[in-house]
Amino acid sequence: xxxxxxxxxxxxxxxxxxxxxxxxxxxxxxxxxxxxxxxxxxxxxxxxxxxxxxxxxxxxxxxxxxxxxxxxxxxxxxxxxxxxxxxxxxxxxxxxxxxxxxxxxxxxxxxxxxxxxxxxxxxxxxxxxxxxxxxxxxxxxxxxxxxxxxxxxxxxxxxxxxxxxxxxxxxxxxxxxxxxxxxxxxxxxxxxxxxxxxxxxxxxxxxxxxxxxxxxxxxxxxxxxxxxxxxxxxxxxxxxxxxxxxxxxxxxxxxxxxxxxxxxxxxxxxxxxxxxxxxxxxxxxxxxxxxxxxxxxxxxxxxxxxxxxxxx
Amino acid sequence: xxxxxxxxxxxxxxxxxxxxxxxxxxxxxxxxxxxxxxxxxxxxxxxxxxxxxxxxxxxxxxxxxxxxxxxxxxxxxxxxxxxxxxxxxxxxxxxxxxxxxxxxxxxxxxxxxxxxxxxxxxxxxxxxxxxxxxxxxxxxxxxxxxxxxxxxxxxxxxxxxxxxxxxxxxxxxxxxxxxxxxxxxxxxxxxxxxxxxxxxxxxxxxxxxxxxxxxxxxxxxxxxxxxxxxxxxxxxxxxxxxxxxxxxxxxxxxxxxxxxxxxxxxxxxxxxxxxxxxxxxxxxxxxxxxxxxxxxxxxxxxxxxxxxxxxx
Numbered sequence: 257x258x259x260x261x262x263x264x265x266x267x268x269x270x271x272x273x274x275x276x277x278x279x280x281x282x283x284x285x286x287x288x289x290x291x292x293x294x295x296x297x298x299x300x301x302x303x304x305x306x307x308x309x310x311x312x313x314x315x316x317x318x319x320x321x322x323x324x325x326x327x328x329x330x331x332x333x334x335x336x337x338x339x340x341x342x343x344x345x346x347x348x349x350x351x352x353x354x355x356x357x358x359x360x361x362x363x364x365x366x367x368x369x370x371x372x373x374x375x376x377x378x379x380x381x382x383x384x385x386x387x388x389x390x391x392x393x394x395x396x397x398x399x400x401x402x403x404x405x406x407x408x409x410x411x412x413x414x415x416x417x418x419x420x421x422x423x424x425x426x427x428x429x430x431x432x433x434x435x436x437x438x439x440x441x442x443x444x445x446x447x448x449x450x451x452x453x454x455x456x457x458x459x460x461x462x463x464x465x466x467x468x469x470x471x472x473x474x475x476x477x478x479x480x481x482x483x484x485x486x487x488x489x490x491x492x493x494x495x496x497x498x499x500x501x502x503x504x505x506x507x508x509x510x511x512x513x514x515x516x517x518x519x520x521x522x523x524x525x526x527x528x529x530x531x532x533x534x535x536x537x538x539x540x541x542x543x544x545x546x547x548x549x550x551x552x553x554x555x556x557x558x559x560x561x562x563x564x565x566x567x568x
Numbered sequence: 569x570x571x572x573x574x575x576x577x578x579x580x581x582x583x584x585x586x587x588x589x590x591x592x593x594x595x596x597x598x599x600x601x602x603x604x605x606x607x608x609x610x611x612x613x614x615x616x617x618x619x620x621x622x623x624x625x626x627x628x629x630x631x632x633x634x635x636x637x638x639x640x641x642x643x644x645x646x647x648x649x650x651x652x653x654x655x656x657x658x659x660x661x662x663x664x665x666x667x668x669x670x671x672x673x674x675x676x677x678x679x680x681x682x683x684x685x686x687x688x689x690x691x692x693x694x695x696x697x698x699x700x701x702x703x704x705x706x707x708x709x710x711x712x713x714x715x716x717x718x719x720x721x722x723x724x725x726x727x728x729x730x731x732x733x734x735x736x737x738x739x740x741x742x743x744x745x746x747x748x749x750x751x752x753x754x755x756x757x758x759x760x761x762x763x764x765x766x767x768x769x770x771x772x773x774x775x776x777x778x779x780x781x782x783x784x785x786x787x788x789x790x791x792x793x794x795x796x797x798x799x800x801x802x803x804x805x806x807x808x809x810x811x812x813x814x815x816x817x818x819x820x821x822x823x824x825x826x827x828x829x830x831x832x833x834x835x836x837x838x839x840x841x842x843x844x845x846x847x848x849x850x851x852x853x854x855x856x857x858x859x860x861x862x863x864x865x866x867x868x869x870x871x872x873x874x875x876x877x878x879x880x
Contacts, residue, residue, distance in 0.1 A: 258691075259691055262694075262795075263625065263691075264621040264625055264694075264779050264780050265590035265621050265622055265627070265682075265684070266588070266590070267586050267589075267686070267691050268586065268589060269586055269587075270582035270584070270586055270587040271585055273582055273583055273585060274570055274580065274581055275683065276577045276578070276579050277577060277578050277579075277580060277631070277666060277667070277683060278578065279635045279669055279681055281636065281637050281669055281671050281679050283637050283671055286673070287671075310577055312577070313576055319589070321590065321591040321681060322591070323592060323679045323681075324593065325677065354589060355591070356591065357591055357593055359595055359598065360595070361593075362674075362675070363674070365595070365637065365673070365677050367591065367593050367635045367677075367681075369633060369635075369679075371587065374579070379570075379571055379575075379579050381571065382574075382575055382576075468576050
């Protein structure tokens with residue numbers, strides 16, 4: 257950050273000579289609830305979903321700017337906690353909170369714009385997948401959806417400690433699952449843990465297409481299939497279903513694979529790679545790219561088969 | 569624009585190796601009214617106020633991204649018109665609409681983030697004014713405030729034609745006043761005309777401080793005085809009061825100089841320059857920088873004198 261908050265605009269470094277930019281608007285009651293998430297968690301989540309879009313291009317995030325609308329009943333403490341959440345999430349990737357704008361609004365509205373630097377790499381778009389490539393994912397899938405289901409069923413309460421990391425505790429920037437039961441899944445809904453380092457890593461490894469899984473893997477991979485003009489065949493046995501997801505699925509009489517395939521908000525990365533690329537352990541191969549179109553799971557098409565009910 | 573909408577993020581050129589970034593959130597009922605402004609005008613205004621912040625740093629705008637929240641009753645036509653407004657305002661400065669995000673919201677919320685390139689120049693902040701400098705302004709002052717007063721008094725109706733330029737008409741990127749009476753002033757409220765070229769021009773001329781006048785000249789120059797640790801002496805006789813403002817002032821029994829000194833939303837530029845700089849015609853010298861602090865008009869301090877009632 258070359259010039260921070262307090263002027264008409266901020267100035268960030270863009271050493272690559274290009275800048276990656278993405279924006280999202282989060283609306284109270286739709287994207288978060290103040291009774292389900294602390295201000296700190298909301299700040300982390302709002303930053304995370306934009307930083308994740310930056311790394312999904314293969315770029316390193318450099319900073320965010322925030323536009324904030326809020327009712328008069330939002331106190332200074334809540335705002336400070338929100339700002340701490342922005343700051344701590346950005347710190348995970350070495351990015352800065354470069355500036356913002358606040359205004360009155362009848363409900364809390366958070367607009368986050370994240371910038372990033374490509375470090376000389378080509379941006380990894382959605383349109384480069386080719387038949388013969390493998391499909392791989394990094395980060396958690398289905399945790400946030402399971403947590404949301406638990407919260408909706410009243411089976412998980414407010415998080416302890418407002419979602420802040422333990423004092424002295426080590427932050428994990430790699431997006432690995434937290435240990436624990438229903439509370440950990442609800443926490444995954446409140447605060448995603450995108451596998452930030454995996455984005456630039458995938459670009460450096462020659463990923464042919466990549467995106468951030470925000471609306472559910474099947475739906476998001478559908479964008480890759482369409483943009484690339486290819487089909488994607490996924491192996492349902494290749495996905496990780498953690499013990500806490502098994503437990504939540506038993507509690508709710510649900511199929512954990514539904515959460516994995518259709519749950520949003522975890523901000524995993526999904527990418528395609530040429531078949532010969534040796535992938536680091538953070539990546540799990542879950543399928544392959546074929547000629548044709550659409551996404552199939554275990555040979556069945558979600559649109560015409562047993563996965564219909566996954567669609568919202 | 570190197571990569572446009574449709575992926576996780578867009579990619580814009582940043583040839584300078586630094587990027588200027590600013591964001592604003594516009595809330596329906598607070599920053600605009602759908603019954604007073606067309607979607608096209610709202611789009612132009614939302615883009616203009618952010619592009620103006622970029623030029624106020626001395627940078628050339630390169631693009632915007634938009635986050636849009638909207639109720640279900642907003643139709644496709646309204647959205648298309650809004651997007652046209654973004655596009656046409658950006659076109660004035662050679663910038664692109666690089667991407668966006670739409671979501672449901674109970675009221676229309678527009679988050680705009682604008683980026684810009686410094687072209688090798690140092691950013692012009694608020695803190696560089698020095699005693700001996702002159703204070704100068706470019707663009708309109710008080711027009712939008714007069715127009716808002718007319719709209720509130722019911723003396724100006726909806727704009728004709730939805731605010732779009734005449735077919736084949738020439739856009740004026742220089743921020744000069746429109747001809748006309750109350751309608752032209754209401755139009756100035758609906759759609760600011762920032763003097764875009766004057767920002768980079770001022771930076772090239774060695775401006776020591778600069779900002780975009782969004783909250784009223786006295787209030788905004790107060791930020792320069794404070795950040796620079798100087799006083800600013802303004803000459804009330806140096807400001808332009810146009811015939812249409814005189815006319816509106818008579819209609820409303822108002823003092824047009826109040827609008828000039830305290831009206832926001834015109835997005836004029838105010839800057840300080842070393843005394844020896846020969847200023848182009850778009851700039852009007854309105855005062856000088858002195859030792860001390862605060863802003864004085866005709867020797868009187870707004871905080872302690874006859875300008876108190878200007879403060880909102």
